[in-house]
Amino acid sequence: MKRLSRSVSLKFFIFVLSTMAILLIVLSIFFVTSAKSEYSAYLKDKKQIVMNWFVNFKKELRYSALTLVEKGEIPSGYDLVAVKDGDEDVEILTSELDLQLEEVTRFFNQSDNFFNIDDTIVYFSTFSFDDRSILFGVSFEKDKITELTNYVGQDAIIFLKTKDKLVIPEEFLETGIYVRDIIETQEDAEQLPFTISQNKPFFGLFEPKDIFLVDTLTIGNVDFFILQSQGLLAVLKTRLFPIILILLASVITFSIVFSKSLNNYLSMALNTILKGFSSMRKGKYERVELKSDDELGQIAKDLNNTMGFIEKTQERLKKTNELLRKATIEAQQANKMKSEFLANMSHEMRTPMNAVLGFAELLLSEETNKERRKYLDTIYKSGEHLLDLINDVLDLSKIESGHIEVYKNVFNPRMLINQMVEMYYPMARSKKLHLASNVDENVPEYILGDEFKIKQILTNLISNAIKFTDTGTITILGSYRDGYMIYEVHDTGIGISKKKLDSVFEPFVQIESNMSRRYGGSGLGLAITKRLVNLQKGTISLNSDPGKGTTAVVRIPSEVPSEKELSWSAKDSKENEDIAIMIVGNSEDYFDSLANIFNKLGLKYKIIRDVPLINHYLKQDDYRLIIINNSDLEESERNELFSEKFSSISIPIILIGNSYDNKLPLPEKQFRVIEDFNNEHELMEAVSEFIPNLKPFLTKKAIRVLVVEDNEPNQFLIKKILERAGLHVDVSFNGKEAIKMILDNEYDLVIMDIQMPVVDGYEATRKIRKMGNDIPIIALTAHTMQGDEKKSLEAGCDAYLGKPIKQKELLDIVRSFVDASGRVTRSNKSRLRKNEKNADVTHPASREKRIEIFAENMGISMDEAKTMFEEYGSFLEERIAMLRKFLDKNDFEAIAIEGHSIKGSGTMYSVEEITEAGKKLELFAKKRNKDKVIENINEIERIQKKIWFG
Numbered sequence: 035m036k037r038l039s040r041s042v043s044l045k046f047f048i049f050v051l052s053t054m055a056i057l058l059i060v061l062s063i064f065f066v067t068s069a070k071s072e073y074s075a076y077l078k079d080k081k082q083i084v085m086n087w088f089v090n091f092k093k094e095l096r097y098s099a100l101t102l103v104e105k106g107e108i109p110s111g112y113d114l115v116a117v118k119d120g121d122e123d124v125e126i127l128t129s130e131l132d133l134q135l136e137e138v139t140r141f142f143n144q145s146d147n148f149f150n151i152d153d154t155i156v157y158f159s160t161f162s163f164d165d166r167s168i169l170f171g172v173s174f175e176k177d178k179i180t181e182l183t184n185y186v187g188q189d190a191i192i193f194l195k196t197k198d199k200l201v202i203p204e205e206f207l208e209t210g211i212y213v214r215d216i217i218e219t220q221e222d223a224e225q226l227p228f229t230i231s232q233n234k235p236f237f238g239l240f241e242p243k244d245i246f247l248v249d250t251l252t253i254g255n256v257d258f259f260i261l262q263s264q265g266l267l268a269v270l271k272t273r274l275f276p277i278i279l280i281l282l283a284s285v286i287t288f289s290i291v292f293s294k295s296l297n298n299y300l301s302m303a304l305n306t307i308l309k310g311f312s313s314m315r316k317g318k319y320e321r322v323e324l325k326s327d328d329e330l331g332q333i334a335k336d337l338n339n340t341m342g343f344i345e346k347t348q349e350r351l352k353k354t355n356e357l358l359r360k361a362t363i364e365a366q367q368a369n370k371m372k373s374e375f376l377a378n379m380s381h382e383m384r385t386p387m388n389a390v391l392g393f394a395e396l397l398l399s400e401e402t403n404k405e406r407r408k409y410l411d412t413i414y415k416s417g418e419h420l421l422d423l424i425n426d427v428l429d430l431s432k433i434e435s436g437h438i439e440v441y442k443n444v445f446n447p448r449m450l451i452n453q454m455v456e457m458y459y460p461m462a463r464s465k466k467l468h469l470a471s472n473v474d475e476n477v478p479e480y481i482l483g484d485e486f487k488i489k490q491i492l493t494n495l496i497s498n499a500i501k502f503t504d505t506g507t508i509t510i511l512g513s514y515r516d517g518y519m520i521y522e523v524h525d526t527g528i529g530i531s532k533k534k535l536d537s538v539f540e541p542f543v544q545i546e547s548n549m550s551r552r553y554g555g556s557g558l559g560l561a562i563t564k565r566l567v568n569l570q571k572g573t574i575s576l577n578s579d580p581g582k583g584t585t586a587v588v589r590i591p592s593e594v595p596s597e598k599e600l601s602w603s604a605k606d607s608k609e610n611e612d613i614a615i616m617i618v619g620n621s622e623d624y625f626d627s628l629a630n631i632f633n634k635l636g637l638k639y640k641i642i643r644d645v646p647l648i649n650h651y652l653k654q655d656d657y658r659l660i661i662i663n664n665s666d667l668e669e670s671e672r673n674e675l676f677s678e679k680f681s682s683i684s685i686p687i688i689l690i691g692n693s694y695d696n697k698l699p700l701p702e703k704q705f706r707v708i709e710d711f712n713n714e715h716e717l718m719e720a721v722s723e724f725i726p727n728l729k730p731f732l733t734k735k736a737i738r739v740l741v742v743e744d745n746e747p748n749q750f751l752i753k754k755i756l757e758r759a760g761l762h763v764d765v766s767f768n769g770k771e772a773i774k775m776i777l778d779n780e781y782d783l784v785i786m787d788i789q790m791p792v793v794d795g796y797e798a799t800r801k802i803r804k805m806g807n808d809i810p811i812i813a814l815t816a817h818t819m820q821g822d823e824k825k826s827l828e829a830g831c832d833a834y835l836g837k838p839i840k841q842k843e844l845l846d847i848v849r850s851f852v853d854a855s856g857r858v859t860r861s862n863k864s865r866l867r868k869n870e871k872n873a874d875v876t877h878p879a880s881r882e883k884r885i886e887i888f889a890e891n892m893g894i895s896m897d898e899a900k901t902m903f904e905e906y907g908s909f910l911e912e913r914i915a916m917l918r919k920f921l922d923k924n925d926f927e928a929i930a931i932e933g934h935s936i937k938g939s940g941t942m943y944s945v946e947e948i949t950e951a952g953k954k955l956e957l958f959a960k961k962r963n964k965d966k967v968i969e970n971i972n973e974i975e976r977i978q979k980k981i982w983f984g
Contacts, residue, residue: 099161114171392751445485473512503527519592619663664691769798788815803830907982930959
């Protein structure tokens with residue numbers, strides 16, 4: 035508090051002192067200025083008095099001369115009186131000067147001026163009356179100057195100066211001023227009058243000094259120096275400093291006394307208030323007593339009121355905290371129950387869905403009535419849709435509860451994007467949409483990342499793009515920059531307004547109220563996508579223009595794997611397993627029939643509805659057999675099938691139907707012909723010729739499988755599927771019973787449900803492995819989130835299958851453990867397929883050739899390729915116009931983005947020149963090289979006109 039009070043006192047002292055000093059300075063300046071002005075006026079009057087005195091002196095001389103002429107009386111009191119009559123000689127009447135007659139005669143002609151006669155200044159003046167002239171000589175010595183000084187006044191002093199003589203009165207000697215100083219000051223002064231003062235020693239500082247205002251008056255050849263005394267100003271200047279000191283001393287004394295009292299009061303008041311704050315800090319809330327009506331007293335009152343408010347608030351807060359504590363415990367219990375509920379929900383909801391979908395699929399494989407098949411198909415698809423909605427809710431719940439982890443593995447991003455295109459191509463084609471992809475050359479062949487989650491992200495984005503696009507194109511782009519794998523999904527759909535872009539990532543939100551009714555879905559897809567991206571420390575952004583389309587950009591940090599990581603991935607990878615059979619045709623009955631047969635045997639197959647797509651899919655995957663329903667094909671498709679275009683196919687073909695069979699350009703050993711696809715025996719005999727490892731299933735070799743499942747409908751379904759595939763199946767209701775059955779019997783394979791009573795699947799598997807039994811065990815669970823697979827494998831399982839079970843998936847995984855001889859083994863090595871890339875790039879000359887290559891690469895018909903090629907030409911035309919607009923604005927950043935887009939599209943449409951020009955355009959735009967940018971825009975326009983209009 036002392037520091038505060040001292041500060042206040044010091045500030046007060048400085049304020050008072052500054053105010054007094056300014057006041058004194060202003061008053062001093064005012065007084066001094068006023069005094070100088072008055073004395074200047076006095077001096078001016080004194081000059082006029084001197085001039086009047088000299089005029090009167092001259093009048094007196096004239097009067098004396100007139101008296102001499104008229105009366106003949108010689109005047110007295112003059113140093114020289116001489117008379118001259120006409121041309122006669124001069125007569126000296128009176129003379130106190132030592133002058134010869136000739137000298138006197140000369141002064142008659144040089145009168146009215148001052149002369150130095152024997153170190154005496156004499157004024158000579160001549161008066162003429164007819165032919166008679168009278169000369170007077172008057173000496174101007176001290177007595178004369180004293181007379182003049184007295185005439186002027188006591189506060190003025192006058193001295194006379196000629197070229198070589200000074201006449202100084204006695205009074206001047208008393209001033210203590212040196213004449214030399216006055217003369218030198220007068221010579222240096224820029225203007226008159228000027229000020230001069232007495233010289234005093236330092237110890238005479240407080241004694242008054244005479245100050246004079248000096249001016250000059252010149253009469254003839256003599257200067258009269260007039261000194262006007264400024265006595266009042268001298269006194270003011272001399273006394274002002276002591277007055278200031280006295281005032282300062284008074285102010286200091288007052289400030290000390292005042293600050294002392296103020297310091298005591300402030301210290302007392304503030305210490306009292308601080309004690310109140312200290313008691314608040316300690317929780318005692320002791321009231322402050324300060325009897326004062328000033329601001330400090332008001333602070334003390336407010337502090338007391340605050341203490342009372344805090345006491346009441348703390349009391350309420352204690353009660354609220356107690357309620358909150360109880361609510362928190364209840365919320366934690368509820369959250370725990372919710373987590374347990376969701377965990378059980380995954381199993382309990384999927385288990386009945388497993389039965390619904392499984393039996394629907396089983397009935398579909400046996401039903402021949404078209405109408406009933408339609409009903410069953412509706413049940414199956416509705417069940418799958420319901421399952422998707424359930425999965426979305428469960429997935430979101432698990433993500434929000436932090437039960438999902440990121441598992442990095444090595445995968446091929448190009449293959450992933452190709453798989454996504456292949457997966458969604460039928461859906462896009464059903465809506466007559468163009469689905470295409472392009473992956474930059476700088477994308478590594480393999481990267482480290484969570485392939486499962488990235489696939490889920492792309493699935494959500496692509497399905498949304500197809501769902502909300504009625505016409506146009508959907509493009510999937512891949513690029514790699516600065517350690518990030520960038521996935522882009524462009525569509526030409528309905529778009530989203532900017533104000534609703536942020537809300538689309540919220541759960542259960544759809545941009546319009548009628549979206550759910552029109553497009554379906556739970557509104558969770560993008561919410562899950564956003565959280566999956568965040569889990570991988572990535573970013574997702576949406577750019578959209580209503581009515582024109584949307585672009586989703588996902589950036590995921592992705593490292594390039596080391597050689598060791600790459601080698602281990604190659605050993606464990608199963609993504610390149612052969613897709614065994616390609617089924618080509620148009621009839622749904624044909625597809626359903628073959629699908630049912632192959633599903634029973636666990637064969638992988640791909641359904642192709644367009645002959646031109648055969649070459650496209652053959653380039654993507656390794657097929658071992660092609661089955662073509664010749665009777666289903668259109669005439670144009672048959673002609674294309676039997677053209678030279680397919681002569682290079684080295685894969686065996688089974689042709690169903692007998693027309694055109696002799697025209698197929700293949701050697702006889704590479705194809706077989708059967709008449710009816712409904713003849714299962716004939717069909718499978720033909721298939722087994724080209725896929726030898728079908729023999730164990732075809733001959734129904736007794737492979738024993740133990741199904742461990744506590745749900746009876748699921749037991750029955752799995753048992754039925756496996757028995758139809760020729761396997762011997764036993765069932766068990768829990769892990770404990772399964773362990774006993776394995777000890778008592780020899781099984782080739784175990785399908786183990788994870789969540790069961792008594793002993794669950796994890797514990798049962800661990801015990802089987804501890805027994806030294808290496809029987810293959812396939813984990814079966816409704817917990818299908820990633821991470822469950824790892825948990826199952828760590829427990830000792832060999833494979834993992836999620837519910838609801840699909841017939842094909844079940845047979846696929848069982849078949850993976852059966853070798854060509856029909857023996858079941860845990861060894862299951864997959865073959866790694868290499869992604870070959872054509873290194874030689876040429877620029878086809880003709881437009882038709884480009885379209886043909888484009889159609890072949892994309893796996894589409896020539897008509898579709900032509901339409902898309904024309905649309906691409908229009909797209910380029912629009913981009914060129916847009917580039918020129920950006921160029922006018924010098925928007926090089928926008929030009930670089932457009933260049934990147936053009937670079938990525940050229941190769942896809944077999945126009946490599948556009949890709950090269952786009953690449954250069956992007957490069958020069960980033961360097962802000964305007965000339966090169968213009969050059970490349972012109973080049974793109976030239977290529978566009980040449981190919982599309984040339």
